[in-house]
Amino acid sequence: MxxxxxxxxxxxxxxxxxxxxxxxxxxxxxxxxLNPDLCHDxxxxxxxxxxxxxxxxxxxxxxxxxxxxxxxxxxxxxxKLRSENKIKNFFNSRQRRERTTERAYxxxxxxxxxx
Numbered sequence: 490m491x492x493x494x495x496x497x498x499x500x501x502x503x504x505x506x507x508x509x510x511x512x513x514x515x516x517x518x519x520x521x522x523l524n525p526d527l528c529h530d531x532x533x534x535x536x537x538x539x540x541x542x543x544x545x546x547x548x549x550x551x552x553x554x555x556x557x558x559x560x561x562x563x564x565x566x567x568x569k570l571r572s573e574n575k576i577k578n579f580f581n582s583r584q585r586r587e588r589t590t591e592r593a594y595x596x597x598x599x600x601x602x603x604x
Contacts, residue, residue, distance in 0.1 A: 521572040528569040532579055536567055544580055 500512040500519070507515065521527075532540070543559045556573050564570050 521574045524570070524572075526570045527572055530569075532571070532575070533567075536563060536569075536571075537579065537583075539563065539566060540576055540580055541583065 498512075500516040503515050504510055504512040539562065540559060543562055544554055547554045547559075556576060559576060560571060560573060563576075
């Protein structure tokens with residue numbers, strides 16, 4: 490990336506060198522996996538709380554969640570760059586878990602699936 494980093498269309502140029510991949514695929518792979526600034530450690534409890542609170546605030550204002558602002562907030566608050574996929578996956582799995590727990594509670598089923 491050092492060689493191509495100064496170009497505004499660097500992913501298009503790289504995709505010409507790698508014809509089996511589109512510029513978008515290369516860009517997403519860089520942003521979610523290859524960027525050396527990314528922290529691949531598991532999210533801390535404080536980071537999870539921060540993400541949950543920020544998303545709730547975003548949802549109160551509008552239906553769109555602006556993940557880039559949440560990522561920037563994490564960098565400012567915790568000093569760690571996280572990929573958008575990692576943050577979205579955490580939040581979506583948490584929402585799914587909450588819905589499942591809520592449905593089970595309403596139907597009278599224990600968390601282990603027992604009545």
